[in-house]
Amino acid sequence: MADFPTANWHSMPHDGIAIVIGATGGIGTAFTAHLKASRHFAEILQYARKTTPELDFTKPATVAACADHAKQQAQQSGRDIRLIIDATGYLHDETFQPEKSLRQIDPDYMAKQFQINAIGPALLMKYFCPLLPRLGKSVFATLSAKVGSIGDNRMGGWYGYRAAKAALNQLVKCTAIEIGRTKREVVCVALHPGTVDTGLSGPFAKAGLRVQSPAEATANMLSVLDQLSAEHSGGFYSYDATSLPW
Numbered sequence: 001m002a003d004f005p006t007a008n009w010h011s012m013p014h015d016g017i018a019i020v021i022g023a024t025g026g027i028g029t030a031f032t033a034h035l036k037a038s039r040h041f042a043e044i045l046q047y048a049r050k051t052t053p054e055l056d057f058t059k060p061a062t063v064a065a066c067a068d069h070a071k072q073q074a075q076q077s078g079r080d081i082r083l084i085i086d087a088t089g090y091l092h093d094e095t096f097q098p099e100k101s102l103r104q105i106d107p108d109y110m111a112k113q114f115q116i117n118a119i120g121p122a123l124l125m126k127y128f129c130p131l132l133p134r135l136g137k138s139v140f141a142t143l144s145a146k147v148g149s150i151g152d153n154r155m156g157g158w159y160g161y162r163a164a165k166a167a168l169n170q171l172v173k174c175t176a177i178e179i180g181r182t183k184r185e186v187v188c189v190a191l192h193p194g195t196v197d198t199g200l201s202g203p204f205a206k207a208g209l210r211v212q213s214p215a216e217a218t219a220n221m222l223s224v225l226d227q228l229s230a231e232h233s234g235g236f237y238s239y240d241a242t243s244l245p246w
């Protein structure tokens with residue numbers, strides 16, 4: 001466990017349930033390891049395409065079924081769901097690479113970008129955010145990306161990924177406003193993990209760019225989540241706790 005030092009939670013009630021979605025990914029795996037090592041949460045539920053129950057954005061009913069599963073677990077144990085981390089995401093695969101130019105825009109790649117980076121997380125917000133408790137701090141955090149910032153876009157390119165993450169940021173803002181009306185201590189945010197050494201970023205990590213290990217990036221992000229409170233809900237934060245422009 002040396003790579004996963006105890007994440008110190010100061011702000012979050014003890015002994016609740018934490019949920020990691022996309023738990024089999026590079027960053028999701030490290031989040032789970034940190035949360036287990038911290039012993040702050042009584043239970044850590046993990047959902048992904050290869051877990052039971054499965055959670056696959058190409059099968060929307062699986063999202064509702066996993067939220068139902070989490071709700072039952074919370075009811076059976078009498079514990080509150082305090083932390084939900086969405087570490088799902090998609091950049092490239094065997095068929096598609098991010099676009100370097102307008103000429104490369106492909107409707108199938110664009111649709112997949114929106115399905116996994118925006119519509120899937122919207123379904124998570126729909127089904128999981130209502131499970132957060134009315135009282136005490138609780139968090140829904142989804143992994144966005146700085147390249148989804150329109151204000152920070154200086155290089156262009158990566159049309160589908162950038163646009164889908166910008167859409168995700170808007171969905172986070174809407175959810176934060178709606179949930180905050182009835183659950184005033186909920187923190188609903190988009191996080192930028194930095195460049196992290198995973199299969200998603202590997203082919204694109206440029207020389208000279210600071211690359212964090214998944215353990216380092218998730219320790220940083222958990223520390224940010226610990227620092228945030230309801231007044232920050234609806235925001236877009238980097239792993240170093242700076243607020244990012246939309």
Ligand SMILES: NC(=O)c1ccc[n+]([C@@H]2O[C@H](COP(=O)([O-])OP(=O)(O)OC[C@H]3O[C@@H](n4cnc5c(N)ncnc54)[C@H](OP(=O)(O)O)[C@@H]3O)[C@@H](O)[C@H]2O)c1
Nearest residue numbers: 022024025026027049056057088089143195196198200201
């Ligand atoms: N790595 C970076 O440098 C970096 C930088 C900025 C932002 N991010 C963001 O951080 C998040 C996590 O990235 P990562 O680097 O950990 O990537 P990763 O290792 O590729 O993990 C991606 C996760 O998304 C899941 N996923 C893919 N398609 C899915 C679907 N149809 N339904 C449900 N889950 C699906 C994967 O499931 P399987 O395990 O089943 O494939 C995996 O758990 C992403 O949102 C990414 O955009 C990463």
